[in-house]
Amino acid sequence: MKKRILFGFASKGGTGAAMAEEVYALASEAVDDDSVDLVLPDELNNIVDTVLEDHVSTLLVVIASSTGQGDLPQNGIQFLQKIEGKNLNKTDLAMLCLGDSNYTTFMDGPHALLNSMLRAGIRLVDQIVEADDANNDAFADSTDKFIEGIEALVRKWVKNELSESIEPIFHPLSSTSQKAKRASKYEAIIELVKSSDHVAGVALKIPKMPEPAFEITILNESDCQSSLTRFEEIQNGVLFEPVSSPIYECSVLNGKRLTSVKAEKQAWEITLALDEKTRISDKNRKLQCGDCVALFTPNDSDEVELAMNALNDGKNVTVLTNGKKRPSWFPRASLRNVLSFDVELRTPVSKTMLGHLMNKTENADLKRRLGEFVSREGKELYRELLDKQVTFVDLLVAFPLLKPPVSVLAYLKRQEYLFAIKNAEFFRIFFIYFLLQRRWYSIANWIDYSKSAYFRAVRIAFTEISLPKAGLMTNQLARIIDNLNENDCNSPPFCPNKNRIILECREPPPNLFRLDENPEIPILMIAAGSGIAPFIGFLDRIGQIRGKEATLIFGCRNENSFIYKNELNAKVENGTLKNLFVAFSRENNKKYVQDILLDEKDLVKELIERNGLIYICGDGAGMGIGIRNSLLEILGDEKYSQLMKNKTIREDLWR
Ligand SMILES: Cc1cc2nc3c(=O)[nH]c(=O)nc-3n(C[C@H](O)[C@H](O)[C@H](O)COP(=O)(O)OP(=O)(O)OC[C@H]3O[C@@H](n4cnc5c(N)ncnc54)[C@H](O)[C@@H]3O)c2cc1C
Ligand SMILES: Cc1cc2nc3c(=O)[nH]c(=O)nc-3n(C[C@H](O)[C@H](O)[C@H](O)COP(=O)(O)O)c2cc1C
Structure with missing residues (x-):
C-alpha cells in the first residue's frame, strides 16, 4: 500500500505554521523512497478531505495551538467537525501541542483536537509533545525536541517499526490532566461507597434512627413549571442569621490570580462594586476589613438533574412540608426550585440520612449496603465516608438504583462551626443549617470612611476548591476572573456573573x-492561604498609623502559593511590618505556622506582656487547631483561656 506523510497545523499567530515548515524540512531528510509521498504543510481545514481518504496509509503530523479561552484556532475547526463520527484507523499521528500555562484553559484547543482524532480511531505513534509558551526556554526545548525528533520518527514509521499505539501523557498543568486528577480522586470516593467487602456476611445490628425534623411530601403529580424571577423569592425570602442586610447586586471591578499557575491550589482576588441603590438604602452599615460578606449561588445544575431523576424520575412537581418544625423557608415549592436554591445537595452523609435511605429502599442488595454504613459493624466504614466527605450526591452517583422519596431532603444539612469560649472553656460550636448556605468571605480591603461615608467596593481573596470536585462558588468566581475581558456574561439564573454577584452582609461577628x-x-x-485576606487591609491601615507594631506569620505550601509576596516584602521594607515569618509546608525545611509560633515563643510572650493582640485567620480544621495547641503550649491552659475570653486572641476560622 502506498504511504504518505501529511503535515497539518491549526495556528492563530503563525508559530505553529512556521514550525510545521521546519518539521517538513527535517522529515524530508528521512525520506529517500518514492513509495512515500511527502505533502507540503497546510492548514488542517484544507487537508481534512485528504486525511479522510482511507486508501493510503498515512502519517499525520499535527501542530496545534490554543486561542481565545482554550479554543482551537479557526483553521482547525472544520477539521475537528468533519472527522467527528468518521473512521481514521488507517492513519497514524504525531503531534506537537502549543499553549500557555497562564491560561486555566491550558492546551484545551490541541487536547480537544487530539481527543476527537483518538475517538475516530487514529493511532498515536509517538508521545505527544506539549510546549508551554509561558516559559521561553522550556518552550524552545520542547519544540526543538519535537522538530529534531521527527527525522528518526519518520524513518521508523516508513519501515513499519512503530507498531504500538501510545496513550497520551498530558502536561501536569494542563486542564485535561487537572480534570483527570479530579476525576480519579472522585472515582476513588465513588469506589469506596460502592465497594462491598468490608463487613460482608456479618449479621448487622442497626441502631434505631430518629424521625426527620419535618416531613416533605409531593403535593400532586401534575407537572410544575414554576421558576423564580427575583432573588427575594429564593428560600421564600426568609433571612437567616447571621445574614442581616438587604441584597446587594455587585459587579466585578477587577480580579486576578494570586498564586503562580503552577500552585496546586489556586488563589484569587476579586473586587466587587456594590450597587448604589442598595448602598444608599443601607446607609448605616459600616463594613470594614475583617468583617465577612456572604455570596450566593444555586446548586450545580448537573447535580440538580441527578437528584431530580433519582427523586421523581426527572418530573418537576410541587412539594410540601408538614410537621411542627417545618421550615419557614420552604412551605410549598417546585421540586426543581427546592433542589436548585434551597437544600445543600453536597451535604456530607449522616447516619440518620443513610438510615432513612435504607428504610425506604426495597432493593435488597442496596438495603444491605446502606445498612452496613449505619450498623455498628460498619463503624469504620462510616468513619471513612465522613473522612472523605462523601455527600448525598455521591450516594446518588454510586448507586444509580437508589430512588429515595423526597422526604430524604429533610436530612440535607450543612455544618459549619466556629470557635468560642464559655465559662473559660474552649468550645467548637456546630451550626447546622438545613438550607443551601451562602458562602462567606472575609473583606480584604481597608475601607476609609474619612474619604467617603459609604463603602463602595469590597475585595475578597479566596482559594479555588478543585479536588475532589470543583467548589460550587469558588470555581464560578475563578472562571469569572478568567473571562473578565469577554463580553459574554450569560449564566444560569442566580448564578454569579461579572455584572451580577449577589452579596449579603452580617453584623461583625462577636469576636x-x-x-x-x-x-x-x-x-x-x-x-495560612487565603486567610491572609483581612491582614492585607489591616497592613494598609497600619501603614498610616505611626508607631504601630505588627508581626505576621504566614503559611503556604511553597513559593508558588506565596500570595501577596511583593506587597508583604514592601511592607517590611517601609517598616509597616516589623517581622514577617513565612512557613512553607511542602518545601525541604517543612514548617507550619504553628511551628514558627513555637520557635518565636518569646515574641508571643512579650507581645502579651505589652497588652498586644493576636489575630488568627484561615482554615479552622488544620491550622486553627495547630495554632491553638502551640498557644496552649506557650501560654498554658489558664492564660490561653483567659486571653480567648477577653478577646486578646481573636479568631476568624473556617473549614
Ligand atoms: C466566616 C467565614 C469566612 C470565610 N472566609 C473565607 C475567605 O476569606 N476566603 C476563602 O477562600 N474562604 C473563606 N471561607 C470559606 C468559604 O465560605 C467557602 O466555604 C469556600 O470558599 C468553599 O466554597 P465552595 O462553594 O467553592 O465549595 P463547596 O462546593 O461548598 O465545597 C467546599 C468543600 O467543603 C466540603 N463540603 C461541601 N459541602 C459541605 C457541607 N455541607 N458541610 C461540610 N463540608 C462540605 C466539600 O467536600 C469541599 O471540600 C469562609 C468561611 C466562613 C464560615
Ligand atoms: C489571544 C490568545 C489566546 C490564547 N488562549 C490560550 C488558551 O486558552 N490556552 C492555552 O494553552 N494557550 C493559549 N494561548 C497561547 C497560545 O496557544 C500559544 O502562545 C501558542 O504558542 C500560539 O501558537 P500560534 O501562534 O501557532 O497560534 C493564547 C494566545 C493568545 C494570543
Whole structure:
C-alpha cells in the first residue's frame, strides 16, 4: 500500500505554521523512497478531505495551538467537525501541542483536537509533545525536541517499526490532566461507597434512627413549571442569621490570580462594586476589613438533574412540608426550585440520612449496603465516608438504583462551626443549617470612611476548591476572573456573573475581627492561604498609623502559593511590618505556622506582656487547631483561656 506523510497545523499567530515548515524540512531528510509521498504543510481545514481518504496509509503530523479561552484556532475547526463520527484507523499521528500555562484553559484547543482524532480511531505513534509558551526556554526545548525528533520518527514509521499505539501523557498543568486528577480522586470516593467487602456476611445490628425534623411530601403529580424571577423569592425570602442586610447586586471591578499557575491550589482576588441603590438604602452599615460578606449561588445544575431523576424520575412537581418544625423557608415549592436554591445537595452523609435511605429502599442488595454504613459493624466504614466527605450526591452517583422519596431532603444539612469560649472553656460550636448556605468571605480591603461615608467596593481573596470536585462558588468566581475581558456574561439564573454577584452582609461577628487602631497596641497576625485576606487591609491601615507594631506569620505550601509576596516584602521594607515569618509546608525545611509560633515563643510572650493582640485567620480544621495547641503550649491552659475570653486572641476560622 502506498504511504504518505501529511503535515497539518491549526495556528492563530503563525508559530505553529512556521514550525510545521521546519518539521517538513527535517522529515524530508528521512525520506529517500518514492513509495512515500511527502505533502507540503497546510492548514488542517484544507487537508481534512485528504486525511479522510482511507486508501493510503498515512502519517499525520499535527501542530496545534490554543486561542481565545482554550479554543482551537479557526483553521482547525472544520477539521475537528468533519472527522467527528468518521473512521481514521488507517492513519497514524504525531503531534506537537502549543499553549500557555497562564491560561486555566491550558492546551484545551490541541487536547480537544487530539481527543476527537483518538475517538475516530487514529493511532498515536509517538508521545505527544506539549510546549508551554509561558516559559521561553522550556518552550524552545520542547519544540526543538519535537522538530529534531521527527527525522528518526519518520524513518521508523516508513519501515513499519512503530507498531504500538501510545496513550497520551498530558502536561501536569494542563486542564485535561487537572480534570483527570479530579476525576480519579472522585472515582476513588465513588469506589469506596460502592465497594462491598468490608463487613460482608456479618449479621448487622442497626441502631434505631430518629424521625426527620419535618416531613416533605409531593403535593400532586401534575407537572410544575414554576421558576423564580427575583432573588427575594429564593428560600421564600426568609433571612437567616447571621445574614442581616438587604441584597446587594455587585459587579466585578477587577480580579486576578494570586498564586503562580503552577500552585496546586489556586488563589484569587476579586473586587466587587456594590450597587448604589442598595448602598444608599443601607446607609448605616459600616463594613470594614475583617468583617465577612456572604455570596450566593444555586446548586450545580448537573447535580440538580441527578437528584431530580433519582427523586421523581426527572418530573418537576410541587412539594410540601408538614410537621411542627417545618421550615419557614420552604412551605410549598417546585421540586426543581427546592433542589436548585434551597437544600445543600453536597451535604456530607449522616447516619440518620443513610438510615432513612435504607428504610425506604426495597432493593435488597442496596438495603444491605446502606445498612452496613449505619450498623455498628460498619463503624469504620462510616468513619471513612465522613473522612472523605462523601455527600448525598455521591450516594446518588454510586448507586444509580437508589430512588429515595423526597422526604430524604429533610436530612440535607450543612455544618459549619466556629470557635468560642464559655465559662473559660474552649468550645467548637456546630451550626447546622438545613438550607443551601451562602458562602462567606472575609473583606480584604481597608475601607476609609474619612474619604467617603459609604463603602463602595469590597475585595475578597479566596482559594479555588478543585479536588475532589470543583467548589460550587469558588470555581464560578475563578472562571469569572478568567473571562473578565469577554463580553459574554450569560449564566444560569442566580448564578454569579461579572455584572451580577449577589452579596449579603452580617453584623461583625462577636469576636470582632477588626483592627485595633491604638498605636500602643502591638499585634501578631497569623494566617495560612487565603486567610491572609483581612491582614492585607489591616497592613494598609497600619501603614498610616505611626508607631504601630505588627508581626505576621504566614503559611503556604511553597513559593508558588506565596500570595501577596511583593506587597508583604514592601511592607517590611517601609517598616509597616516589623517581622514577617513565612512557613512553607511542602518545601525541604517543612514548617507550619504553628511551628514558627513555637520557635518565636518569646515574641508571643512579650507581645502579651505589652497588652498586644493576636489575630488568627484561615482554615479552622488544620491550622486553627495547630495554632491553638502551640498557644496552649506557650501560654498554658489558664492564660490561653483567659486571653480567648477577653478577646486578646481573636479568631476568624473556617473549614
Ligand atoms: C466566616 C467565614 C469566612 C470565610 N472566609 C473565607 C475567605 O476569606 N476566603 C476563602 O477562600 N474562604 C473563606 N471561607 C470559606 C468559604 O465560605 C467557602 O466555604 C469556600 O470558599 C468553599 O466554597 P465552595 O462553594 O467553592 O465549595 P463547596 O462546593 O461548598 O465545597 C467546599 C468543600 O467543603 C466540603 N463540603 C461541601 N459541602 C459541605 C457541607 N455541607 N458541610 C461540610 N463540608 C462540605 C466539600 O467536600 C469541599 O471540600 C469562609 C468561611 C466562613 C464560615
Ligand atoms: C489571544 C490568545 C489566546 C490564547 N488562549 C490560550 C488558551 O486558552 N490556552 C492555552 O494553552 N494557550 C493559549 N494561548 C497561547 C497560545 O496557544 C500559544 O502562545 C501558542 O504558542 C500560539 O501558537 P500560534 O501562534 O501557532 O497560534 C493564547 C494566545 C493568545 C494570543
